[in-house]
Amino acid sequence: MSGAGAPQLLEEDRPTRGKPRTIERGLSRSDRVFRGSSTGVGIFVLVVTGSIGLFLGLQSIPTFRHYGFSFFTQTNWQPERDQIGIAAVLVGTVEVALVAICVGIPLAMSLALFITEYAPRKLKSWMVSAVDLMAAVPSILYGLWGFFLLQPHAKYLARWLSQYLGWIPIFKVSTDPNAAVWQQSAYTSSVFITGIAVSMMVIPLACAVMRGVFDETPMGEREAALALSGTRFGVIRTVVLPFGRGGIIGGSMLALGRALGETIVVLMIISPAYDIKIRILEAGGQTISALIAGNFGNATSAQLSALLTAGFVLFVITLGVNFFAATVIRKSRSGALTEI
Amino acid sequence: MTVKESTSENLFADVQGRHARREDTISTVAAGTLEAIEVSAWFSGNLVLEDVSLVMPASKVTALIGPSGCGKSTFLRILNRMHESTPGAQLGGEVLLDGEDIYARHQRVTEVRKRIGMVFQKPNPFPAMSIGENVVAGLALAHVKVSKERRGEIIETCLTRSGLWTEVKDRLATPGGALSGGQQQRLCIARALAVEPEILLMDEPCSALDPASTFVIEQTIQELSGEVTIVIVTHNMQQAARVSEQTAFFLAAQGEPGGIVESGSTAQIFDDPQDPRTADYVHGRFG
Numbered sequence: 001m002s003g004a005g006a007p008q009l010l011e012e013d014r015p016t017r018g019k020p021r022t023i024e025r026g027l028s029r030s031d032r033v034f035r036g037s038s039t040g041v042g043i044f045v046l047v048v049t050g051s052i053g054l055f056l057g058l059q060s061i062p063t064f065r066h067y068g069f070s071f072f073t074q075t076n077w078q079p080e081r082d083q084i085g086i087a088a089v090l091v092g093t094v095e096v097a098l099v100a101i102c103v104g105i106p107l108a109m110s111l112a113l114f115i116t117e118y119a120p121r122k123l124k125s126w127m128v129s130a131v132d133l134m135a136a137v138p139s140i141l142y143g144l145w146g147f148f149l150l151q152p153h154a155k156y157l158a159r160w161l162s163q164y165l166g167w168i169p170i171f172k173v174s175t176d177p178n179a180a181v182w183q184q185s186a187y188t189s190s191v192f193i194t195g196i197a198v199s200m201m202v203i204p205l206a207c208a209v210m211r212g213v214f215d216e217t218p219m220g221e222r223e224a225a226l227a228l229s230g231t232r233f234g235v236i237r238t239v240v241l242p243f244g245r246g247g248i249i250g251g252s253m254l255a256l257g258r259a260l261g262e263t264i265v266v267l268m269i270i271s272p273a274y275d276i277k278i279r280i281l282e283a284g285g286q287t288i289s290a291l292i293a294g295n296f297g298n299a300t301s302a303q304l305s306a307l308l309t310a311g312f313v314l315f316v317i318t319l320g321v322n323f324f325a326a327t328v329i330r331k332s333r334s335g336a337l338t339e340i
Numbered sequence: 341m342t343v344k345e346s347t348s349e350n351l352f353a354d355v356q357g358r359h360a361r362r363e364d365t366i367s368t369v370a371a372g373t374l375e376a377i378e379v380s381a382w383f384s385g386n387l388v389l390e391d392v393s394l395v396m397p398a399s400k401v402t403a404l405i406g407p408s409g410c411g412k413s414t415f416l417r418i419l420n421r422m423h424e425s426t427p428g429a430q431l432g433g434e435v436l437l438d439g440e441d442i443y444a445r446h447q448r449v450t451e452v453r454k455r456i457g458m459v460f461q462k463p464n465p466f467p468a469m470s471i472g473e474n475v476v477a478g479l480a481l482a483h484v485k486v487s488k489e490r491r492g493e494i495i496e497t498c499l500t501r502s503g504l505w506t507e508v509k510d511r512l513a514t515p516g517g518a519l520s521g522g523q524q525q526r527l528c529i530a531r532a533l534a535v536e537p538e539i540l541l542m543d544e545p546c547s548a549l550d551p552a553s554t555f556v557i558e559q560t561i562q563e564l565s566g567e568v569t570i571v572i573v574t575h576n577m578q579q580a581a582r583v584s585e586q587t588a589f590f591l592a593a594q595g596e597p598g599g600i601v602e603s604g605s606t607a608q609i610f611d612d613p614q615d616p617r618t619a620d621y622v623h624g625r626f627g
Binding site: 121218220221223224225226227228229230231234238239242243 | 420422425427450451453454457458460462464465466467468469477478480481482528531532535
């Protein structure tokens with residue numbers, strides 16, 4: 001039986017026409033060790049991320065059981081009255097992040113375009129490190145900056161906005177902006193000022209992503225635009241921006257993910273208020289991360305579960321945003337069409 | 341506004357079908373004599389091209405031949421001020437377009453490049469744009485505003501002149517990057533023609549193409565000569581012999597800057613070269 005089996009195996013091994021062959025990859029020992037260890041580390045990272053989500057998800061089951069869907073519709077966060085919901089903080093979180101994006105993205109994009117297109121070579125490397133350094137500044141310092149330096153000035157801008165654009169609901173403030181003695185405290189500790197401070201933290205990230213993509217713009221296309229009597233701005237408009245579109249969107253989404261989770265700056269600047277408000281210039285507001293950080297220390301176990309549930313919602317949102325951003329960036333390596 | 345209108349009218353007047361133009365090429369002859377006087381070039385302080393003087397007569401095809409690294413492409417890029425966009429690049433000498441130095445202080449680089457178009461070695465259509473948009477991309481870059489009808493006319497004219505019209509007329513809205521390499525190169529020629537340059541520089545336009553596409557592009561070059569001045573860099577000596585009226589032979593000795601060994605009519609360079617190095621090169625004994 002075994003004697004008949006051996007030649008048959010050899011027969012199967014022989015390449016036959018019209019049938020794919022099995023090819024031994026023949027990895028060397030060092031390759032196999034490296035492949036094994038890097039695969040292990042990769043899986044470990046995935047497991048850690050997954051277990052964070054799993055942990056938060058499991059912890060939030062009691063809260064969802066108790067409050068049901070009202071957890072998403074209730075605006076108050078008053079555990080002592082058994083009123084807990086994230087409607088207001090969810091809106092606040094999105095508002096702060098959107099203000100940060102609206103302020104930060106144009107700045108990050110201009111910065112990235114200046115660095116890649118206009119800056120002389122020496123200045124370029126200097127500016128790249130400066131922007132990277134911005135990312136290295138601890139967030140508490142941005143909080144201090146926002147509170148002590150930005151806020152005293154930004155309240156004038158807030159008042160100006162409400163004076164001239166107050167007819168748009170988001171720029172309305174409940175006091176009279178034109179009063180001779182205007183109520184300054186109504187314009188401080190707002191979503192607007194918090195958003196500006198947070199924008200400083202998302203600029204380096206967004207700028208780095210955009211710069212990377214702009215730098216990859218094919219030289220051939222740049223020269224084509226220049227040779228067609230294009231100015232530098234013409235090159236940016238015709239070649240760099242269309243090529244970098246994915247990077248712009250992806251970088252903005254990554255920045256959005258970062259802004260959604262920013263905690264310490266929000267905690268330092270905003271004055272907590274738990275109502276759904278769309279008036280971003282007016283004092284008061286709250287975000288999920290600042291809510292958790294602010295209430296974590298003196299929470300009972302039930303309250304802790306509620307905070308973890310809020311954390312779970314934030315986790316899902318940021319994961320979704322980042323996943324979307326990564327997909328856009330990965331798919332955006334345009335210009336491949338020019339290869340022949 | 342009237343100036344801009346007239347630009348596109350000229351172009352339209354220039355069309356009137358290929359056949360009409362072929363019979364009457366002299367009436368559409370454009371001005372555009374290019375003259376290089378003692379041009380030198382440096383990259384990061386290294387002299388790569390020394391004292392090149394060459395007249396490229398209007399409405400003629402001038403071929404620049406020579407082995408790799410002899411400065412032909414650098415010389416070509418000096419002719420429309422593309423050289424200066426390379427970091428660390430410097431140059432000396434003068435380049436006269438109809439007697440005026442294109443590097444003079446009052447000359448705007450965008451204006452110079454509008455008058456002296458360029459086609460590159462590797463086809464480089466804008467991938468985000470359709471075929472039609474690619475053709476008129478130069479007009480937008482040069483801030484020339486044209487009406488929608490004129491745009492259509494320009495697209496047809498230029499694609500006809502570059503020999504691509506019949507192949508793409510039914511799919512002008514499809515992306516330019518989806519064309520074959522040879523078609524992309526002809527699209528780039530059409531794009532360069534749309535801004536009505538007096539001179540067209542071509543940097544080894546066929547080196548990335550198959551023989552069939554090369555043949556079509558050579559035909560295009562021959563049909564364009566008589567209308568625009570063409571300066572073409574080529575590695576292919578047969579190509580130089582086929583398409584050009586004038587030839588300049590570039591050579592760089594080991595470790596020395598490049599320069600022109602000999603220039604003259606193509607027939608003379610190929611049949612009766614004066615310099616032994618030219619004879620060796622055109623007879624394929626080196627390079």
